[in-house]
Amino acid sequence: MTCTDFLSQLTDYFDGQIDAELLAEVQGHIAECHHCHVVLDTTKQTIEVYRDNEIYDFSPELQSRLHATIMSRCREVKVR
Amino acid sequence: MSAASPTIPVDTLVPVEIHPDVALVARAKEGDTAAFEQLVRQYDRQVFRVAQHITQNREDAEDITQDAFLKAYEKLDQFQGNSKFSTWLVRIAVNESLMRLRKRKTSKTVSMDENVQTDEGSIPRDFADWSPNPEQQFGTSELGDILRKTIQGLPPGFRTVFTLRDIENLSTEETAEALGLSVPAVKSRLLRARLQLRERLSRYFRQTKTEGPKP
Ligand SMILES: [Zn+2]
Numbered sequence: 001m002t003c004t005d006f007l008s009q010l011t012d013y014f015d016g017q018i019d020a021e022l023l024a025e026v027q028g029h030i031a032e033c034h035h036c037h038v039v040l041d042t043t044k045q046t047i048e049v050y051r052d053n054e055i056y057d058f059s060p061e062l063q064s065r066l067h068a069t070i071m072s073r074c075r076e077v078k079v080r
Numbered sequence: 081m082s083a084a085s086p087t088i089p090v091d092t093l094v095p096v097e098i099h100p101d102v103a104l105v106a107r108a109k110e111g112d113t114a115a116f117e118q119l120v121r122q123y124d125r126q127v128f129r130v131a132q133h134i135t136q137n138r139e140d141a142e143d144i145t146q147d148a149f150l151k152a153y154e155k156l157d158q159f160q161g162n163s164k165f166s167t168w169l170v171r172i173a174v175n176e177s178l179m180r181l182r183k184r185k186t187s188k189t190v191s192m193d194e195n196v197q198t199d200e201g202s203i204p205r206d207f208a209d210w211s212p213n214p215e216q217q218f219g220t221s222e223l224g225d226i227l228r229k230t231i232q233g234l235p236p237g238f239r240t241v242f243t244l245r246d247i248e249n250l251s252t253e254e255t256a257e258a259l260g261l262s263v264p265a266v267k268s269r270l271l272r273a274r275l276q277l278r279e280r281l282s283r284y285f286r287q288t289k290t291e292g293p294k295p
């Protein structure tokens with residue numbers, strides 16, 4: 001397996017949608033190729049750091065403001 | 081009304097767990113605004129986050145959140161119980177967001193080149209490990225700045241796929257459906273989004289000792 005082959009399997013590998021034979025090849029490549037090992041590891045960290053950190057502020061104030069507007073608009077629809 | 085009768089024949093009972101949202105949607109369809117209010121409370125953060133990620137604009141995200149819920153409320157009859165309510169709602173929010181993005185594109189004539197390529201054009205260049213991990217290197221606010229800055233730099237098409245797939249945990253199929261893309265197209269964009277984001281973050285997180293002197 002070349003580094004390019006590895007890269008083309010990366011998405012399926014993360015999603016666990018890879019058959020056993022290919023999985024063994026991917027794992028074999030990572031064991032031997034430090035570059036791809038690093039790419040795999042840091043890509044995994046990229047996903048995790050975005051998943052774990054709420055990066056946009058959603059304050060209780062904003063929430064209750066949105067909430068109030070949404071519900072008043074919904075009630076308007078119902079009245080009509 | 082007769083459909084809601086509690087006397088269901090025993091042999092038609094299926095041991096499939098019914099999502100609590102299905103009951104809330106049914107009540108909301110009957111005009112129970114409190115039931116819909118509950119759904120708003122459950123998903124407002126998610127809808128806002130999707131809109132903010134896609135548009136990268138706070139005011140737009142607020143408007144979209146309001147519009148998406150109103151649209152969902154008006155179209156509640158079109159909701160098929162066979163998909164998750166949250167997925168259906170996210171799809172509405174995505175549509176609203178993309179519409180907003182297109183409008184902005186034409187009005188401001190800002191180039192939002194999506195540079196969609198299906199080949200492996202973005203072979204990683206940065207092979208340095210990250211030290212020790214992003215959370216340990218930066219304070220919360222600094223890390224937040226970095227994460228916002230790096231995702232902002234992604235082409236909108238990649239950012240959207242990454243948001244739905246990796247942040248909101250939609251399946252590849254659900255993401256494809258929400259964006260009107262084929263599954264291979266989603267996979268291709270997702271790979272490139274992940275790699276580009278990784279490459280951008282590497283500037284901040286890489287281990288200095290393995291890369292020698294900094295330029
Ligand atoms: Zn390799």
